[in-house]
Amino acid sequence: METFYRPLIVFIAGFLFLKVTGKKAVSQMHAFDLLYIFVLTNIISAPIEVRHLGKALTYAVMVVILYKIFIRLSLHNKLRWILYESPTVLIQNGDIDRKGLKKARMPMNELLSHLRVQGYTDTREIAMAVMEETGSISVIPKSEYRPIEPNDLHLKVKKAYLPIPLIMDGQILEHNLKYLQVDQGWLLAEVEKQGEKVNEISLATYLENGKLSIDNNDIEEHPSDPYFYKPGKDN
Template sequence: MILETISLALISLVVLFILTRLMGYRQITQLSMYDYIIGITIGSIASEMVVLDDFNNMLRPLTGMIIYALFTIILSLLSRSSLAIRKFIEGNPITLYENNKIDSTALAKARIDVNEFLMQLRIQGYFDLTQLDTVILETNGNISVFPKSQYRPAIVNDLPVKPQREKPSLSLVIDGHILKDQLAFIEKDEKWLMSQLKVQGYQSYDQLLLVLCDQDNNITSYAKRN
């Protein structure tokens, strides 16, 4: 019995992994309400597989998971090829605030009350409605805020300077392990890296959680906490 439960759990995990990869990363990063419900349903079916009293009954929930996943994949392909289908499945963004007016009808349509609306704005750092030009509820449930021009954060293009291009820092050591491909990319070797770390008081890579190297080959290290 225990062996069957372990086997069913492993099978359900493998099937879930394969189906998730087939359905795409959108299931994780851009969940719509439909994606959310489908994800919960497939996960629920997978959990039922684990507690089956007979190994031979595995086919029914397995078939259900595959059908849900295939249906999601087909809808995704159709929505890419047709804007009308995409709007039908995902809906349209809803403008909640515009021209210094809160659209109460739009709030009711989105099933959001005023308190929740104001809370979402505060989470994004906006406490004064008069500073905002437009607020939109996106189809994935996120709220996009477009402030008025005089209240938008300054960017480099607003300043009389020409910034130099910066490259992201590279990880050379993670959790005590050297990333040799990254080290080779900056045309350095382990001897150079260790010499840099010794200057900072480290004698072993095992002491380090993370080591970063910027575009000027400056090393920033983060030690493990005991």
């Protein structure tokens, strides 16, 4: 009986603790997913410190079964709202929801950081920003700020091309040269043509037109130019 109730108590108590902690602490994972990893890791590593391999493996099996049960229960709508956090609105119609930020325990600068990651710099352009149950941030722009898509203009577009890296951090990627069926001599000639050195190149990619695009380690500075503002204190 102890083999059953001990893992159950640990699992439920841990789940409640994570729920109290909030979505931010379990970003990208559901609370019981994260708990499952933590508990299972601790149980499996226990025999290294104490010689109870059989008991540890039994507990691990129980935790796996409990996790499977939680996953199955989460498929039912009535229980889903108990097991999962509700989405938290952070911005609505361009207005920042301070109650939502407080509930998500998210400072303003972190919200702005999440918006920048998704390509938005002005909160007024956002129709809705929501912290999902996994802790990730979903951003929906207002219709007038939504990027125009080819379907909006009834345009047909050509197939997307992925630039192929040939040099990364000063190292030549031989396997990509082989894939493209070009030799190292061609690559070195192209690098020299652009006045660069292989060991000073951050990234060199093979473009659709057969040319080489090079990004070296140099960064052009633009002091006091508001269009080149860098977030943080290193301005």
